[in-house]
Amino acid sequence: MDLKAQLKAAVERAAADLGAPVDAAIQDTPASKPGDYGTPAAFQMAKALGQNPAQVAAQLAQTVQLPAGIARVEAAGPFLNFFVDVGAFVRGVVETPFALPARPDKIIVEHTSVNPNKELHVGHLRNVVLGDSMARIFRAAGSRVEVQNYIDDTGRQAAEALFAVSHYGRVWDGVQKYDHWLGEGYVRLNADPQKPALEEGISAVMHRLEAGELRSEIEKVVRAHLETCFRLGARYDLLNWESDVVGSGFLSQAMNILEGSRYTSRPQEGKYAGAFVMDVSEFMPGLEEPNVVLVRSGGTAMYAAKDIGYQFWKFGLFEGMKFKPFTQDPEGNTVWTSAPDGEPDLGRRFGHADEVINVIDSRQDHPQTVVRSALGVAGQPEKKERSVHLSYAFVTLEGQTISGRRGIAVSADDAMDEAERRALAVLSQINPDLAARGDAPEIARRIGIGAIRFAMLKSEPTRIVDFRWEQALALQGDTAPYVQYAAVRAANILRKAGEAGHAVDGSGADWAALPDVDLVLAKQVARLPEVVAQSVRIHSPHVVAQYALDLATAFNAWYNARDRSGKPATNVLQSPGGLREARLALVGRVRRAFEETLDLIGIEVPAAM
RNA sequence: GCACUCGUAGCUCAGUUGGAUAGAGCGGCCCCCUCCUAAGGGGCAGGCCACUGGUUCGAAUCCAGUCGAGUGCACCA
Numbered sequence: 128m129d130l131k132a133q134l135k136a137a138v139e140r141a142a143a144d145l146g147a148p149v150d151a152a153i154q155d156t157p158a159s160k161p162g163d164y165g166t167p168a169a170f171q172m173a174k175a176l177g178q179n180p181a182q183v184a185a186q187l188a189q190t191v192q193l194p195a196g197i198a199r200v201e202a203a204g205p206f207l208n209f210f211v212d213v214g215a216f217v218r219g220v221v222e223t224p225f226a227l228p229a230r231p232d233k234i235i236v237e238h239t240s241v242n243p244n245k246e247l248h249v250g251h252l253r254n255v256v257l258g259d260s261m262a263r264i265f266r267a268a269g270s271r272v273e274v275q276n277y278i279d280d281t282g283r284q285a286a287e288a289l290f291a292v293s294h295y296g297r298v299w300d301g302v303q304k305y306d307h308w309l310g311e312g313y314v315r316l317n318a319d320p321q322k323p324a325l326e327e328g329i330s331a332v333m334h335r336l337e338a339g340e341l342r343s344e345i346e347k348v349v350r351a352h353l354e355t356c357f358r359l360g361a362r363y364d365l366l367n368w369e370s371d372v373v374g375s376g377f378l379s380q381a382m383n384i385l386e387g388s389r390y391t392s393r394p395q396e397g398k399y400a401g402a403f404v405m406d407v408s409e410f411m412p413g414l415e416e417p418n419v420v421l422v423r424s425g426g427t428a429m430y431a432a433k434d435i436g437y438q439f440w441k442f443g444l445f446e447g448m449k450f451k452p453f454t455q456d457p458e459g460n461t462v463w464t465s466a467p468d469g470e471p472d473l474g475r476r477f478g479h480a481d482e483v484i485n486v487i488d489s490r491q492d493h494p495q496t497v498v499r500s501a502l503g504v505a506g507q508p509e510k511k512e513r514s515v516h517l518s519y520a521f522v523t524l525e526g527q528t529i530s531g532r533r534g535i536a537v538s539a540d541d542a543m544d545e546a547e548r549r550a551l552a553v554l555s556q557i558n559p560d561l562a563a564r565g566d567a568p569e570i571a572r573r574i575g576i577g578a579i580r581f582a583m584l585k586s587e588p589t590r591i592v593d594f595r596w597e598q599a600l601a602l603q604g605d606t607a608p609y610v611q612y613a614a615v616r617a618a619n620i621l622r623k624a625g626e627a628g629h630a631v632d633g634s635g636a637d638w639a640a641l642p643d644v645d646l647v648l649a650k651q652v653a654r655l656p657e658v659v660a661q662s663v664r665i666h667s668p669h670v671v672a673q674y675a676l677d678l679a680t681a682f683n684a685w686y687n688a689r690d691r692s693g694k695p696a697t698n699v700l701q702s703p704g705g706l707r708e709a710r711l712a713l714v715g716r717v718r719r720a721f722e723e724t725l726d727l728i729g730i731e732v733p734a735a736m
Numbered sequence: 737g738c739a740c741u742c743g744u745a746g747c748u749c750a751g752u753u754g755g756a757u758a759g760a761g762c763g764g765c766c767c768c769c770u771c772c773u774a775a776g777g778g779g780c781a782g783g784c785c786a787c788u789g790g791u792u793c794g795a796a797u798c799c800a801g802u803c804g805a806g807u808g809c810a811c812c813a
Contacts, residue, residue: 206756
């Protein structure tokens, strides 16, 4: 396929022949304009040629060689518009599966990385959904993808949560979800006026965590977190534990690398006397204070140094962690974990990325830039360029700032429960027969989870998301259920056609009988590969979500199209033979496009709605 | 103070590497189920694309400045 690339080449060849080579942009013509694809290339050429753009466009129209599938070309003032051959185009769309060529690079996507002290809340949902979708999109774009989840098992939050268990003598009943139970103690501790007096005890727990003595306790939380994330549709290849990152000596290896750089130093005097500092001014211009302390004068490392070591490892600058299987995801794939008693990674299975995407809250912009700059300091400019911080704004809850510490949050589990409940309620209200079916809960699950995922990624990551029940769980408008409904409609047409004995694979199709209404729909399907390419380029899944809406809108508009007398214009089953088969093949392709698109953002199509 | 992000319809947001008359959803008003699912479709109302200047044949988009909002700026983690 790739008609646009062919058009671009054709226009550029014609332009060069006229003596004015250009980089021609091929765009979809506005709906109200003639033609299917157009180019404003004549504007650029007009200047070089000293003629007016309309003249140039007219000349181009005369000379350009039309690629196969383009029926004719026409100059519309200064624009050059191409008209596709409807039958050939639709047939091409129908017969072209969505597949992008494999790329040789390996991408690491790190997401989730939730402190193991408490259950996930709706704010974490955004991180998981963004990261999981990004991984799916890069995979579809042909890259090898490894999803990592960082477990901060030596942090203060985890220590406080575990301390609260013993301090309050709490006992887990084995019924309540473990992360929720643990979180209750954490919140209680932070509301406790006695807390300042308990520092010693908390600190003792922190030391035990660092020694790895409480790992099995943390594992229980991690498993509970994974349960939540699996339910959302997220999948992981590897869990990296902070204690293992530290225990593998990444810190000193990274510092050794940085030691040799002309950007690092150990000042003898001044405010940094005795510390190991890095000057990042060349990589982060405009800073008031260009120096970043990596190792304190006392010899202990700053947190940033740990992050830098970990990032260096992801890019394969050194090795040393050991790994073993941790659990299985719902599809039965093994999720690995770093572990002191694991096996060395002789096959270089993990790490060694060409690009690293860290999905982290935009409040970490500054430290993330420091980590990225460290790659520049280490003399790795190309790795620095491919060190990506997928930065997203935080989530508020009905306009309120979320605080896990103070217990101001809605848990991810509760949000998913409620979403499924609402979906089922709507189902029983508008389609009682369906709600009585055995698979109704599964249908409600797909709708509810889909609605939440979609709400979390339909707009740009830089936007603050205000989680409101009515909006996040809405089932109409710009939502996943709107797209799912269109996909189900397409499936229904195919099912009925099958029952009536019509071919749905394009055999017997009279492609030339297709009118322009059908072309509009096929053109929308043809956009998917470029949408994926754009999503990869800008590192954001929101364009895929927006495309899903566009596709559903196009399909619904086509489905409801009327002729001048107000009669349905595209009823497939009542179309004359030949046209009917062509339309069925198109509907089949659209149906697949829905599944392909929604799969990129981790949303499943229900069997019925 | 410095840095980063953002400012598009009443509200929430899209808007491809600058290109043709700036688009959706929600909310408001009005229509459409003797037609493959109305969780749908059509129509109306609603815009100095924050402001000013610049670059360009052409700016919501690029540059500079101003105003406004958010976030971050420890030898903390």
